[in-house]
Amino acid sequence: MDTLVANAIRGKGAMPPKGGNMALGEAEIRAAIEHMLRETGLSAGGAAKPAPEPEPAPAAAGSAAPAGGSTDLAAGERVYQSACFACHGTGAAGAPKVGDKAAWKDRIAQGMDALVANAIRGKGAMPPKGGRADLDERAIRDAVAYMVSKSR
Incomplete structure (x- = not known):
């Protein structure tokens, strides 16, 4: 410890x-x-607790949203505030600031699927999923849609 x-x-x-x-x-x-x-099921002594029985995944879990699929901007804003704001709200590490139309213009022109793929894989100084491995594709897509909506 x-x-x-x-x-x-x-x-x-x-x-x-x-x-x-x-x-x-x-x-x-x-x-x-x-x-x-x-x-994580560990203690300060290092002994792991038995893993709980996994719950069945919802039918839609892991499914990719269709290109141009609907997004939830309110959910996207929550993800942005908790995961993206530190860089995209300040321009840290060269991240395009949300609301900076010039910085986002060429990125938006690539299309949502390309932006989402970059966010999932990571790009430049941005780690995959902005460092939030817990986020699924839907959450990433919602956050990207939110940032795009504020940067057009």
């Missing part, structure tokens, strides 16, 4: 010190790591 906390405080690999939030104290970082360990 102490090694995990030390790595989180110092940063490791692509992870910045304190996850990029320099205001966090050691107790908060330790609590966050303990939470992550519990969520």
Whole structure:
């Protein structure tokens, strides 16, 4: 546990010190790591809990939305706020800022499928899914549609 906390405080690999939030104290970082360990079924001692029975996936899980398929802009805004804003709201790492019509013009011209594919695979400094492996294609498509709608 102490090694995990030390790595989180110092940063490791692509992870910045304190996850990029320099205001966090050691107790908060330790609590966050303990939470992550519990969520993955591990404990600070390293013993894994038995895996729960998987729930059946919904029929539509993993299915790709058709090209030009409907999107949920409200859901897209939520994903944008939680996953995309740090870069696309500020222009960090060369990301096109939402609302910057000039920066988005050529990107929008590529079409939604190309934009979604780039977001899923990652492009330039942007990691796959913006670093949010938990997001499915539908969530990515909604977030991209939201950003495009604000950048036309």
